[in-house]
Amino acid sequence: MLNSVIVVDDEASIRTAVEQWLSLSGFSVQLFARAEECLAQLPDNFPGVILSDVRMPGLSGMQLLERLQQQDPGLPVILLTGHGDVPMAVEAMRNGAYDFLEKPFTPQHLMSSLGRALEKRQLVLENRRLHEQADLKAQLEDTLLGMSQGLQQLRRQVLDLAGLPVNVLIRGETGSGKERVARCLHDFGPRAGKPFVALNCAAIPEALFEAELFGHESGAFTGAQGKRIGKLEYANGGTVFLDEIESMPLAQQAKLLRVIQEHKLERLGANQSIEVDLRIIAATKPDLLEEARAGRFREDLAYRLNVAELRLAPLRERREDIPLLFEHFARACAERVGRSAPAPSGAQLAQLLAHDWPGNVRELANAAERHALGLGSPNLAPRAEGQSLSDQVEAFEAQCLRAALRQHKGEIKGVMEALQLPRRTLNEKMQRHGLVREDFLEG
Structure with a gap:
């Protein structure tokens, strides 16, 4: 549970009283007399709540709220107001403040507002973390292909x-x-x-x-x-x-x-x-x-x-990745020289899947570049040992399914028609090869 609170108030007595209340309740408290000091020392993704007075020398609480909204819209800000500031505080809530407390306020009222604000902050940070993880996962999938x-x-x-x-x-x-x-x-x-x-x-x-x-x-x-x-x-x-x-x-x-x-x-x-x-x-x-x-x-x-x-x-232990990598390297090479890369034929694809690739991805990249530049099909020796014919057929089948799913953006009916497979057979093959239609949906 998050428990960090920043208190911004130019009155030392208010800062001291609030710090005592919060510290006794297990909160981690940081005090500032001016809003400018708070902004200068506020870390990114601060795991807590800002508790600020409205009327202060220099930047006011309203101006602090505006800066914080620009910097981190999900950061809860609770304003401390005098009686005459209530209409202003209501307007501030319309502009993004989480809550306002009219002075004098009780410790119970303060703790209740802080508790709700911290729960909200925890949800915001967790949601932000999950989005960042998803972004990193997508970036990594584009970097380590397979x-x-x-x-x-x-x-x-x-x-x-x-x-x-x-x-x-x-x-x-x-x-x-x-x-x-x-x-x-x-x-x-x-x-x-x-x-x-x-x-x-x-x-x-x-x-x-x-x-x-x-x-x-x-x-x-x-x-x-x-x-x-x-x-x-x-x-x-x-x-x-x-x-x-x-x-x-x-x-x-x-x-x-x-x-x-x-x-x-x-x-x-x-x-x-x-x-x-x-x-x-x-x-x-x-x-x-x-x-x-x-x-x-x-x-x-x-x-x-x-x-x-x-x-x-080694590449020979993950043959289902060969067509995807070959296509990637061929397309990248073709784009560098301003041409389109021809798709490998069925015979070429079978040859790629049958080769042992002693040079691994580096050798495959070289073969793909030769193909993209029109320098002839790579002269690939057949495998002398290791993968059986049935394993090679399985790898080829998985690639055909993956290509059809990608072409039809996960639309099962289109895949069935393209591969001339009944729904039940297609489902069984997708399950056997670990393919999920959601991975191919557009967007």
């Missing part, structure tokens, strides 16, 4: 982890989209306005690794001319994405562990520590604990990085 159960679960995990101050380890094969997932964890969390620094540990020569991560002072080593800010220091307040973390030299692993534990780093050649606030997102293909057992990775660092783990399924 309808498979694995992708839906991944999106839920990303939304859950994005707002948590924990390091994350992403496991996945080459080309499976690890950096994109890391970027989503950053963009959909509280660090979104701060730097996102991506670093591929396998691409940095070992001799330059320390200077690249931690920076250096002038003259720290031969050729070190001038001071240089390292990647970790540059990302202060934001997120560092360390791809192929298993390739990090052991000596630098120890220094990274110290940064994670102490939130401090030292530039190469410096004696002074610099405080940093970082979120580390690491990505790896092998199991870091197995790497640690083999002596190639520090076990203590592995545990520090793997506070939470996300596993990205």
Whole structure:
């Protein structure tokens, strides 16, 4: 239950009396003598109620109400009025005030009005939170494309982890989209306005690794001319994405562990520590604990990085996403060059679904771009093992159903006619593939 109240009144005796009443009743109280001070310190989505006098030097209670209505229309404002101010207070309620109390008022009257106002504020904030969650979910669906159960679960995990101050380890094969997932964890969390620094540990020569991560002072080593800010220091307040973390030299692993534990780093050649606030997102293909057992990775660092783990399924394990991704990449490429992308034929679609995609999404994007540019169908080798013919048929059937539902905007009669299926059969197939018509409705 919300219990925060801001009291704005130029009379110290009123402020003191109201604070005593409210504090004894368990409210969290903040006092201001002037409306200008309240506006300057009011946080976004303040979880409470404003209790304000009407007549004050500087901004009046009416002017404060007007400013607050512009800033947050859902914030309840209760006005404290003298006898002659009642008509003015009634007019203020027409303009958005929640209630008014005529002085002198009793503690019981005050508590009753505050209780109702706080209940309203709680509903407003909860409704606002749900809308924001829905907006974030829609944005994430446009960023991490896919309808498979694995992708839906991944999106839920990303939304859950994005707002948590924990390091994350992403496991996945080459080309499976690890950096994109890391970027989503950053963009959909509280660090979104701060730097996102991506670093591929396998691409940095070992001799330059320390200077690249931690920076250096002038003259720290031969050729070190001038001071240089390292990647970790540059990302202060934001997120560092360390791809192929298993390739990090052991000596630098120890220094990274110290940064994670102490939130401090030292530039190469410096004696002074610099405080940093970082979120580390690491990505790896092998199991870091197995790497640690083999002596190639520090076990203590592995545990520090793997506070939470996300596993990205290879494309061959989520074949129902292939047509959607192919269409997306082909359309994006075609738009860049000012042409329309031809739809893949049934034979091409079957070939896409049958391919093993060892390069995962990156390989699929390349094939889609070649298709969009008219450079010929991708030369895809058939799968040597793994998915059975029945599994491939199931994936193809799911894609046909999804395409028809999208084309007819969830209108079942149109889908039945397009696919020449009776209603009962269509319902059974949609249920088997986890398809819901509401997901395809227009708007």
